[in-house]
C-alpha cells in the first residue's frame with residue numbers, strides 16, 4: 001500500500017512531528033510505501049485564490065501546477081493520512097487551506113477508493129473531549145462532513161489526548177500508539 005502522509009505543525013521539534021515520524025516508522029515496518037507532505041516545510045501556500053476556485057460549469061478546469069502536483073500525489077496513493085494538532089476543535093489553517101485547494105473538482109472521482117486516517121493531537125484529556133460531545137462532534141465533522149463530502153467511503157479518526165501533559169510516560173505512550181497505528185495499518 002502507498003500512503004500519502006500529510007503533516008502540519010510550525011515546529012519540526014513538536015510532538016505532532018514526532019508522532020508523524022513514529023507513525024511513518026510503523027508504516028515502513030509494515031512494508032508500506034510512504035510519500036510525505038510536510039505542509040509547513042515544503043512551502044505549501046494555503047491561501048485560496050481565484051485561480052483555485054471551482055468552476056461549476058467547467059469541471060475539467062485545470063488548476064495551478066502546484067495544486068495539480070498535489071492532486072497527482074493523491075491519485076498515486078491508496079491511503080491519505082493527516083497528522084495535525086487540534087486547534088479550536090478543527091484542523092489548523094494550513095491543513096484547511098490544503099483541503100480547500102487540493103480536494104477539488106477533478107479529483108473527487110478518485111476519492112471513493114481512498115482510505116483516510118486523521119491522527120489528531122488534542123491538548124484536552126479524554127474527559128475534556130467527551131464533555132459536551134466534543135469528540136463526537138470532531139469525529140463526525142472529519143469522517144462524515146469532510147471526508148463524506150469528498151465521497152471518501154472509509155475514514156477514521158485517531159485522537160491522541162492530553163498532549164500537553166508533563167508526564168514523560170504519557171508522552172512516550174502517545175508515541176508508541178503512533179508507531180502501533182502505523183504497524184497495524186492495512
Ligand SMILES: Cc1cc2nc3c(=O)[nH]c(=O)nc-3n(C[C@H](O)[C@H](O)[C@H](O)COP(=O)(O)O)c2cc1C
Nearest residue numbers: 014015016017085086087088089121122123124163
Ligand atoms: C491555536 C491553538 C488552538 C488549540 N485548540 C485546542 C482545542 O480546541 N482543543 C484541545 O483539546 N486543544 C487545543 N489546543 C492544544 C493543542 O491541541 C496542543 O497544543 C497540541 O496537541 C500539542 O501538540 P504539539 O506540541 O505538537 O503542538 C490548541 C492549541 C493552539 C496553539
